[in-house]
Amino acid sequence: MKVLVIGGGGREHALVWKLRQSAGVEKVWCAPGNGGISGEAECVAADAGDVSALVAVAEHISPDLTVIGPELPLVNGLTDAFRQRKYAVVGPSQQAAQLEGSKIFAKEFLQRHNIPTAAMYGSYDSPGAAYSALCSVDWPVVIKADGLCAGKGVFLADDPDAATGFIERVMEKDELGAGGRRILLEETLEGDELSFILLTDGERSASLVPTRDHKRAFDNNEGPNTGGMGAYSSDELLPEALRQTIQTTIVEPTLRGLAKDGLRYQGFLYVGLMLTKQGPKVLEFNCRLGDPETQAIAARMDFRLAEVLADVAAERLEPAKLKWKRGASACVVLASGGYPGKFESGKEIKGLAEAGQIPDVKVLHAGTRRKGDAIVTSGGRVLGVTATGDSLAMALQKSYQAAGKIHFDGMHYRKDIGRHPLQSTAAGD
Secondary structure (H helix, E strand, C coil), X not given: CEEEEEECCHHHHHHHHHHHCCCCCCEEEEEEXXXXXXXXXXXXXXXXXXXXXXXXXXXXXXXXXXXXXXXXXXXXXXXXXXXXXXXXXXXXXXXXXXXXXXXXXXXXXXXXXXXXXXXXXXXXXXXHHHHHHXXXXXXXXXXXXXXXXXXXXXXXXXXXXXXXXXXXXXXXCCCCHHHXXXXXXXXXXXXXXXXXXXXXXXXXXXXXXXXXXXXXXXXXXXXXXXXXXXXXXXXXXCCHHHHHHHHHHHHHHHHHHHHHCCXXXXXXEEEXXXXXXXXXXXXXXXXXXXXXXXXXXXXXXXXXXXXXXXXXXXXXXXXXXXXXXXXXXEEEEEECCCCCCCCCCCCECECHHHHHCCCCEEEEECCEEEECCEEEECCCEEEEEXXXXXXXXXXXXXXXXXXXXXXXXXXXCCCCCCCCCCEECCCCC
8 A cells, every 4th residue: 555644744743653554555655744754754845735736746656545634735625636536535525624624614513513512602704893792701701713823723811901912913913814814702611621533434433542732832731822732642531431421412413413514524533622510512623633642642553554544535444443552642742942932943953863762752753854964943843752651650751751862952842741630721723
């Protein structure tokens, strides 16, 4: 089997890593890939959001299976373009990907199918209407930009001044581009967040091991939201009673709702949950695997990923094939100085070989590129130091031991991944 992976971040490195371990996989390409992926797959220069360029890549290499990592190509219709050309591909249709591409679309879907979620005050396409609506909300309030905003589209406003400032930035100053031209206001939920990700072929589905992301930039859940500073997976995150509740109140109604609405959904569906006192509620949908959740999930895979994904593309998923390693896994993200704000790139990364020698550790690259014989930084989130262990404490110990071997100018990372319950009033994204 020859496999093409679309994307160039830590999620895609984790996919490449596991696909290469699958029996029968002869070749893996990644478009565009990154500095770490280039050591394990053939990287192909292409913009992951450019449908026509990626179609041209596929026509040139004729992959047996394509796995789409990021949300942008899905929202842009890459899956549809590949299916029209009879390429086996894992990912939802453009229409179904609106569950992530439009938060208003997703909220209306949740309401229409009576799936537990935060109450919505309203959606607005003009700043004036949004400002007026602030007079009738309870504080704090969650403000969500409607479109894709690279993890910057959700804001928890404690008071009217903060809310007004965010609305002004996204709707009047256009700081988030087209993604911020419409917004919605919703109630704030309190509890622990949980990432519940499933794989579906449109009829059958299988849940992946549970994970928890850490969105805030700094220890003790402080600082601005990021794309994710680390994640961990442990079966203790999801007791059987809670799993059943999520399955019956959220997963099954979501899959029924998609079918009822005529939305073809095949691929990974990420359900971001808040575990409230009233039960689990949906914060958001993502139409792909999370990042850095994928790194923690991949580390626990004990099955042939390529075979399972080929089954999904052929609409014959066998959930029983998904087997998982016992214990736990952890991923600690090493970020550039200044991230999630402005940061400099091109910093040489040292210590990668030493970190990789620690047993049960895999250093997955996100924002890196090759420069001669060196690996240098090229993004905000640079590396995901991932490890497994018999317990969460053991997995974390290995991740942090490996992280301590790595150095680049300005590097920072959270020191408390997985070490305390994350009481949160966040709202996804």
